[in-house]
Amino acid sequence: MNSIQLEKNISLANFTTWRIGGPAEWIAQPKNIEEIQYLINWINKEKISCNIIGAGSNLLINDKGIKGLSLCMRNFKGIKIDKSNGIIEVLSGEMLPTLARKAAASGLHGLEWAVGIPGTIGGAIVMNAGAQKNCISSYLESITTLSLTGEYKILKGKDLNFGYRYSLLQDEKLIVISARLKLTLGHAEQIRQVTNENLSHRLKTQPYTAQTCGSVFRNPEPLKAAKLIEELGLKGFRFGGAEISKIHSNFIINANKASSCDVRELIKYIQKKVLDAYGILLETEVKQCGF
Ligand SMILES: Cc1cc2nc3c(=O)[nH]c(=O)nc-3n(C[C@H](O)[C@H](O)[C@H](O)COP(=O)(O)OP(=O)(O)OC[C@H]3O[C@@H](n4cnc5c(N)ncnc54)[C@H](O)[C@@H]3O)c2cc1C
Numbered sequence: 001m002n003s004i005q006l007e008k009n010i011s012l013a014n015f016t017t018w019r020i021g022g023p024a025e026w027i028a029q030p031k032n033i034e035e036i037q038y039l040i041n042w043i044n045k046e047k048i049s050c051n052i053i054g055a056g057s058n059l060l061i062n063d064k065g066i067k068g069l070s071l072c073m074r075n076f077k078g079i080k081i082d083k084s085n086g087i088i089e090v091l092s093g094e095m096l097p098t099l100a101r102k103a104a105a106s107g108l109h110g111l112e113w114a115v116g117i118p119g120t121i122g123g124a125i126v127m128n129a130g131a132q133k134n135c136i137s138s139y140l141e142s143i144t145t146l147s148l149t150g151e152y153k154i155l156k157g158k159d160l161n162f163g164y165r166y167s168l169l170q171d172e173k174l175i176v177i178s179a180r181l182k183l184t185l186g187h188a189e190q191i192r193q194v195t196n197e198n199l200s201h202r203l204k205t206q207p208y209t210a211q212t213c214g215s216v217f218r219n220p221e222p223l224k225a226a227k228l229i230e231e232l233g234l235k236g237f238r239f240g241g242a243e244i245s246k247i248h249s250n251f252i253i254n255a256n257k258a259s260s261c262d263v264r265e266l267i268k269y270i271q272k273k274v275l276d277a278y279g280i281l282l283e284t285e286v287k288q289c290g291f
Helices: 033-046 096-105 112-116 121-127 188-205 225-231 262-280
Strands: 007-011 023-028 050-053 059-061 065-071 080-081 086-090 141-148 152-156 175-180 240-245 253-254 287-289
Touching: 033 141, 033 175, 059 096, 059 262, 065 152, 080 096, 086 096, 096 112, 096 121, 096 188, 112 188, 225 262, 240 262, 253 262
Parallel strands: 023 065, 050 065, 059 287
Antiparallel strands: 007 023, 080 086, 086 175, 141 152, 141 175, 240 253
8 A cells, every 4th residue: 555645735835945836736745766656657547747846946836836746856865875986876855955965974075065055956957056167967977767657767967968057857857766976085174164165155145044946047148147137226126025135136035925926027027127228138047837
């Protein structure tokens, strides 16, 4: 008998860092591979669509909710570290900051930049998350995926077409099950110190404890979206409950019960202002679901 809990009509606001989003028609939070396989069989049998959620730290979910199954991976956890060769095997629901801390504690160098990114490994791979000129793809050897029709595949980093905040997984829906990373052995105390410094820098320069999704827009390289928005004097501008952060202008804060519509209107407003002033159309980094 399978013990997985399939819940109906649950608000997705608590599954995103923005705390915005309507109900999931169905939601499940599998803890092991058997539960994931059970859910895949179930959606195929019932002909139900499936939307994958990690820690919801890069998601804007429609207030009207999402049809089908919301497959929330944040309870699917596990880390195995081999200090002798720097290989880490990690399940996709593990949080990036936890992994960065554990790697640092094992004296492994490479993930010091990742300590403040509040996403899961799965989400980090899909987004090719990064900071300070580093990104997860640089340390990735391979991933194991499961398709929505139930086939496993091992994909190497080079198969995933990684780019700036991009991987092929944004276009091909596969469940990231696990990842194999390779780090290098370094000096534990030094790694810990850099990791701590990176986190304190973030706490000073980002509205880290507010309800946000991190950077809303991709940087139109070599320019910075935050700088363009700030130069237009938009810091603190509000639409409904959504506000452009006064600390970092590429962040939109859920300042007061913002709706998904408030956020989308604010995004459109910023895009128009930047386009009019600089002729640059800012593209969103945040993924929008259910619209
Ligand atoms: C305060 C704050 C700071 C941030 N700073 C940074 C930063 O410095 N750099 C950066 O790159 N990002 C940053 N982010 C954004 C975000 O944390 C990253 O994009 C993160 O990698 C998203 O991971 P997640 O698990 O939350 O994914 P989600 O937001 O849940 O999902 C993102 C995408 O990945 C897919 N997905 C998630 N898990 C899986 C899986 N197991 N299998 C298949 N698909 C999956 C989803 O379907 C969705 O398309 C920040 C966010 C916040 C709130």
